[in-house]
Amino acid sequence: MDYATLLQILDSTLRLATPLLLACLAGLYSERSGVFDIGLEGKMLAAAMCTGAVAALTGNVWLGLLAGIAGSLVFAAIHGLASITFRGNQLISGVALNFVASGITVLAAQSLFRQGGRTPPLTGNGRFNPIELPFADAIGQVPLVGPFYREVLSGHGALVYVALLAVPVTWWALYRTRFGLRLRAVGENPASVDTAGISVVRLRYTAVMITGVLCGIAGAYMAAGLQAGFGKEMTAGRGYIALAALIFAKWRPWYALMATLLFGFFQALALRPDVIKKTVGFDVPVPMLDALPYILTVIVLAGFVGRAIPPRAGGEAYVKER
Amino acid sequence: MTKLPRWADLVLVPAISLLLAGIISALVILAIGQSPSEALRTMVQGAVGSAYGWGYTLYYATSFIFTGLAVTVAFHASLFNIGGEGQAQLGGLGVALACLALPWPHWTLALPAAMAGGALFGAAWAAVPAYLQAKRGSHIVITTIMFNYIAAALLIYFLVEVLRPPTSMDPASARFPEGTRLPTLHEIPGLNLVFSKQVPANVTLFVALLACWLVWVLLWRTRLGYEIRAFGKSEPAARYAGINPFRVTMIAMLISGALAGLMSINNVMGEAGRLLQNSAEGAGFIGIAVALMGRNHPVGVFLAAILFGFLYQGGAELGLWTAIPIELRTVVQGLVILFTGALDYMVRMFLGLFFRPRPLGGAA
Numbered sequence: 066m067d068y069a070t071l072l073q074i075l076d077s078t079l080r081l082a083t084p085l086l087l088a089c090l091a092g093l094y095s096e097r098s099g100v101f102d103i104g105l106e107g108k109m110l111a112a113a114m115c116t117g118a119v120a121a122l123t124g125n126v127w128l129g130l131l132a133g134i135a136g137s138l139v140f141a142a143i144h145g146l147a148s149i150t151f152r153g154n155q156l157i158s159g160v161a162l163n164f165v166a167s168g169i170t171v172l173a174a175q176s177l178f179r180q181g182g183r184t185p186p187l188t189g190n191g192r193f194n195p196i197e198l199p200f201a202d203a204i205g206q207v208p209l210v211g212p213f214y215r216e217v218l219s220g221h222g223a224l225v226y227v228a229l230l231a232v233p234v235t236w237w238a239l240y241r242t243r244f245g246l247r248l249r250a251v252g253e254n255p256a257s258v259d260t261a262g263i264s265v266v267r268l269r270y271t272a273v274m275i276t277g278v279l280c281g282i283a284g285a286y287m288a289a290g291l292q293a294g295f296g297k298e299m300t301a302g303r304g305y306i307a308l309a310a311l312i313f314a315k316w317r318p319w320y321a322l323m324a325t326l327l328f329g330f331f332q333a334l335a336l337r338p339d340v341i342k343k344t345v346g347f348d349v350p351v352p353m354l355d356a357l358p359y360i361l362t363v364i365v366l367a368g369f370v371g372r373a374i375p376p377r378a379g380g381e382a383y384v385k386e387r
Numbered sequence: 388m389t390k391l392p393r394w395a396d397l398v399l400v401p402a403i404s405l406l407l408a409g410i411i412s413a414l415v416i417l418a419i420g421q422s423p424s425e426a427l428r429t430m431v432q433g434a435v436g437s438a439y440g441w442g443y444t445l446y447y448a449t450s451f452i453f454t455g456l457a458v459t460v461a462f463h464a465s466l467f468n469i470g471g472e473g474q475a476q477l478g479g480l481g482v483a484l485a486c487l488a489l490p491w492p493h494w495t496l497a498l499p500a501a502m503a504g505g506a507l508f509g510a511a512w513a514a515v516p517a518y519l520q521a522k523r524g525s526h527i528v529i530t531t532i533m534f535n536y537i538a539a540a541l542l543i544y545f546l547v548e549v550l551r552p553p554t555s556m557d558p559a560s561a562r563f564p565e566g567t568r569l570p571t572l573h574e575i576p577g578l579n580l581v582f583s584k585q586v587p588a589n590v591t592l593f594v595a596l597l598a599c600w601l602v603w604v605l606l607w608r609t610r611l612g613y614e615i616r617a618f619g620k621s622e623p624a625a626r627y628a629g630i631n632p633f634r635v636t637m638i639a640m641l642i643s644g645a646l647a648g649l650m651s652i653n654n655v656m657g658e659a660g661r662l663l664q665n666s667a668e669g670a671g672f673i674g675i676a677v678a679l680m681g682r683n684h685p686v687g688v689f690l691a692a693i694l695f696g697f698l699y700q701g702g703a704e705l706g707l708w709t710a711i712p713i714e715l716r717t718v719v720q721g722l723v724i725l726f727t728g729a730l731d732y733m734v735r736m737f738l739g740l741f742f743r744p745r746p747l748g749g750a751a
Contacts, residue, residue: 103532147729151736156467156528158729160675164721169415171714176419182712297714305532312529350548356540359533363515366525366533375526 068209070340072216074333079217080291082329083228084109084283084300088307089314089321090228090235091279097239097316098272099252099378100148103159104140105280106304107166112137112284114170117184117295118177120191126289129191130224133288134281140166141277149269152382163304171297184288184295193222193290222290224282231279235318248272252376255383265383283307309362316376328358391735391742401680401687401727403734405694408722415718421711433704434697442572442586443703446658447670448696449588452595453650454674455681455688456602457643462683463606464639465619470516470531471647472671473538474509478648479655480545481508483560483662487550491566498569501656502594502649509648510641512538517640521633527640539665546664560662569657589657598646599685605642606685615639647671669717673699676720679727695720 088105095102115136120129140162148155171182178184198219205215239245247268251258255265287303288295306328313327314320334341335354342348391400413423434444454471461468468474485504491497516530543558550560569589572582582588606612618625618635626632655666673695680694681687702716726734 103528143725147725151730151733153729153732155729156469157675157679157724160469160672161721161725161729164672164717164724166721168714168717168719168721171712172415172419172718175712182714302536305536308529309533350544352540352544352547356537359536359540363519363525363530363533363537366523366530367519368523368525 068212072212074330074337074340075213075217076220077333077336078326078330079225080221080329081332082325083221083225084287084291084303085307085310085325085328086228086322087224087231087279087283087286088304089310089325090231090318091276091283092308092311093235093316093318093321094248094272094279095276096311096379097252097376098248098269099255099376099381099383100145100269100273101155101159101380102144102273102276103156103305103308104144104162104166105276105307106300106302107159107163108137108140108277108280109284109287109300109304110163110166110170110298111140112281113288113299114174114184114284114295116285117187117288118174120187120289121178121185121294124189124191126187126191126193129289130282130285133285134278137281137284138274138277141273141280145270145273148382149266149273152384155380155382167298170295174295174297182297187289187293191289192293193224193286195220196223196226222286224286224290227282228286229322232318232322239318244271249376252378255378259383259385265385269383280304306358309358312375313362313365315374331355331357391738395738395742397682397687399738400731400734401682403738404726404731405680405723407726407734408719411722412715412719416711416715419711421709426705426709426711426715429704429708430697430701433708434700438582439584439586440700440704442582442584442588443700444693444696445572445588445592446586446653446696447699448692449592449595449653450650450667450670451673451677451692451695452599452689453646453653454670455677455692456598456674456685457646457650457671458674458678459681459683459685459688460602460606460615460646461639461643462678463612463619464615464635465622466517466520466636466639466643467528468513468531468640468643468647469528469675470513470534470644470671471674472667472669473531473535474512474644474647475650475667475671476538476542476665477512478505478509479651479662479666480542481505481648482651482655483550483563486563486567486656487561490564493566494569497567498590498594498652498656501567501652505648505651505655506645507648509651510645512648513640513644514637517637517644520640521636535671542666543664546662550662558664562661563656567656568660569652571657587658589653591653591657594649594652596689598649599689602646603685611638647674673720676724676727680723 088109092102092105112133116129116133119132120126144158144162147153147158174184175182201215201219205211247258247263251265251268259265287299310321310324310328313324331354335351338351416423416426434440457471458468481504482501485500516527516534519525519530520527546558552561571586571589572578573585614630614635618630650670655662677688677691677695680691698716698719702713705711705715706713
């Protein structure tokens with residue numbers, strides 16, 4: 066593989082990793098607070114549809130982004146209601162909301178646009194246009210590092226940089242703020258948080274809503290960044306890959322970045338079977354590459370590469386002692 | 388919270404959950420500018436208004452009985468098997484290999500072999516998550532989800548690289564030999580008086596009914612079933628009673644996977660006659676809704692499977708005859724899971740208001 070091809074693949078790695086990273090960080094907030102969320106997929110899908118629809122109707126991608134976040138928040142709120150207020154089974158709630166999202170997005174898109182459950186193709190300001198990083202051309206002349214800066218880091222839509230920025234922000238919020246300390250505590254031992262006079266319910270709702278916002282951004286990027294419009298089931302299991310990445314990263318932000326970049330790299334490779342053949346010398350079946358994130362996650366879950374221990378209170382509703 | 392009487396728990400709670408799901412679905416239909424009553428009429432007419440419609444409804448219901456039972460058995464061991472979809476797909480592979488292995492002379496010989504193939508492959512696909520749960524504590528929900536995706540990738544590989552006949556371009560296996568064709572309800576003497584046209588529902592329906600009865604016997608009439616239920620209620624108590632957690636987890640999941648795999652004799656062998664990509668078509672997931680709706684009892688599963696068969700066939704009819712997209716059934720399915728599985732407490736709390744014990748007369 067020559068350097069130019071490598072750069073191309075890394076460029077698409079970054080693009081493909083972005084929705085995974087956003088969804089993974091989204092799941093991190095919810096799960097750290099003790100609310101399991103396998104509904105990342107559904108929230109992304111709902112957001113993608115809202116973004117696709119509003120961006121197509123108004124021609125403004127930023128309004129689309131807001132609509133996407135709003136759509137995702139509705140699903141987050143129902144999940145919060147079911148799993149925090151009504152103490153329902155969080156896993157079942159997530160599964161259910163994924164189905165609802167999968168169906169209702171097609172219904173809505175079809176009734177709005179009558180194009181077979183898609184939204185019309187987005188153009189111009191309806192999409193996230195590439196941003197040239199400063200001095201891309203000047204630094205691009207520097208050997209080795211230059212082309213990397215120009216080809217890989219520069220020239221993405223705004224949300225790619227938002228996603229990358231969300232990693233240090235999440236780390237800081239989680240480990241350097243009072244909110245983060247409480248969030249981590251409520252996922253491990255809600256009773257102690259309650260004893261300290263802090264509302265468990267409020268903390269968990271806050272976390273679930275942050276999850277909603279981040280999933281909304283992820284979905285918006287799917288519809289208006291990675292692709293140009295919403296299509297049926299367009300998230301294609303990315304919510305579950307993000308969940309896998311979250312476990313792979315053992316619920317930590319910087320590792321989430323690495324895990325999603327790795328899984329994004331697999332997705333980028335799966336798009337270029339010719340390159341794989343040239344590099345390893347034989348045909349690697351594409352389904353094998355598609356399955357690799359899941360296989361790796363199972364291996365991590367099995368505890369062969371250090372144990373992945375979820376937040377202790379995850380999955381259980383908190384019942385105040387009387 | 389007030390404890391509900393048994394009949395309310397068994398009948399009223401699912402009925403109200405279903406009603407809520409129905410009301411919201413009707414609102415969704417209104418929101419996309421269609422008429423809910425018209426939709427309901429189309430669904431009823433298409434799914435249960437004729438023997439032909441019933442032939443489809445029962446065909447779908449057969450698949451859902453198997454996947455519903457699969458989820459039920461695992462649920463009783465307090466294991467949430469979301470992997471029914473992957474196990475059913477692997478079951479399809481097992482059925483296909485069994486059907487293609489020999490030039491079967493008659494379906495009565497081919498059916499047991501195909502059942503063995505489907506059950507074995509389904510169970511094998513459940514075995515790894517089960518082992519990881521029992522020995523390494525890996526959460527079974529996550530591992531079975533991962534295994535669904537791995538199964539999909541594996542099936543694509545098998546269909547494209549191994550089972551695809553060299554002359555064909557589609558990712559599908561060769562047609563099964565004529566001797567593996569299962570009689571449909573139209574071809575069974577006696578029943579053909581009712582089902583006068585060719586329908587996809589086939590003898591697998593009776594295998595499914597038998598499976599319902601066997602699961603009931605297993606869970607409530609055998610020592611193993613007792614162990615499974617005891618383990619599901621309280622692991623420490625079961626452990627204290629000398630029940631081996633590893634053994635129960637493994638066996639419950641193997642049975643669950645085998646049941647999901649068995650579904651494939653209905654769709655792969657009975658209907659398609661060859662293995663296609665994504666053969667399970669989401670039936671594995673519907674099993675979750677069916678089990679929740681059926682209160683994890685074989686009789687309930689049977690009734691819920693018929694209901695979802697109706698929903699599936701009716702939904703297809705909606706897609707054909709009205710402007711309502713076929714995806715409506717995914718919405719209804721999601722809503723039923725949401726209300727019966729996750730918002731159960733809300734429904735109970737609401738019902739509890741009506742079943743509050745009356746204060747004893749005179750006592751002040």
